[in-house]
Amino acid sequence: xxxxxxxGPGLVKPSETLSLTCTVSGGSISxxxxxxxxxxxxxxxxxxxxxxxxxxGATACKPSLKGRxxxxxxTSKNQxxxxxxxxxxxxxxxxxxxxxxxxxxxxxxxxxxxxxxxSS
Amino acid sequence: xxxxxQPASVSGSPGQSITVSCTGTSSDVGAYNYISWYQxxxxxxxxxxxxxxxxxxxxxxxxxxxxxxxxxxSLTISGLQAEDEADYYCISYTSSITYVFGTGTKVTVL
Numbered sequence: 001x002x003x004x005x006x007x008g009p010g011l012v013k014p015s016e017t018l019s020l021t022c023t024v025s026g027g028s029i030s031x032x033x034x035x036x037x038x039x040x041x042x043x044x045x046x047x048x049x050x051x052x053x054x055x056x057g058a059t060a061c062k063p064s065l066k067g068r069x070x071x072x073x074x075t076s077k078n079q080x081x082x083x084x085x086x087x088x089x090x091x092x093x094x095x096x097x098x099x100x101x102x103x104x105x106x107x108x109x110x111x112x113x114x115x116x117x118x119s120s
Numbered sequence: 121x122x123x124x125x126q127p128a129s130v131s132g133s134p135g136q137s138i139t140v141s142c143t144g145t146s147s148d149v150g151a152y153n154y155i156s157w158y159q160x161x162x163x164x165x166x167x168x169x170x171x172x173x174x175x176x177x178x179x180x181x182x183x184x185x186x187x188x189x190x191x192x193x194s195l196t197i198s199g200l201q202a203e204d205e206a207d208y209y210c211i212s213y214t215s216s217i218t219y220v221f222g223t224g225t226k227v228t229v230l
Contacts, residue, residue, distance in 0.1 A: 037219075046222075047221045049220060062218055096166075104154065104171060105213060105219075106171040106172070
């Protein structure tokens, strides 16, 4: 059962870039059967799928976030990352890193999530 | 890509059965059997309850079941228990090679 440690600033200023990294332990990020995703949840609101990356570098992203989102993988460090540019208060949320199984809707939330607040 | 539609709230008495619906389109729910349901208690990470429309992960009670008809997926909880009170979210794969969540449903045990 893989686990993950999310890292990154808990406070980001408006118009700046939010950067989070998910370091996976107990499993290889190079396992071709899985995709590595970011999901977020604003306080008191619902869940939102942001995007995912495969160890091969293939990515997918929610259409409304394209242009602001970069999701990448660093296999040598067994980690994947999220960068979200030009943030506003609407990007304040708990961000979860998730392991998704290819060819299935099975997914595994790797941690308890990390709160990122956008505020000056 | 709009969020899938779920009822805001569903309630039932202990022991009863309830059903939560999740309505999408022919580009998501209607097109694929990649539909999951999550349970989320306050302050906790979501927990996978059903995947691929009707499959239960190991350890999930068989009181939880899933189904799909056309553009609507459904989660049924039978023998409702106090511990089932939580928020429930559906999620579906889409033709854009992305996933989309439902709006979420608060289940209340009366």
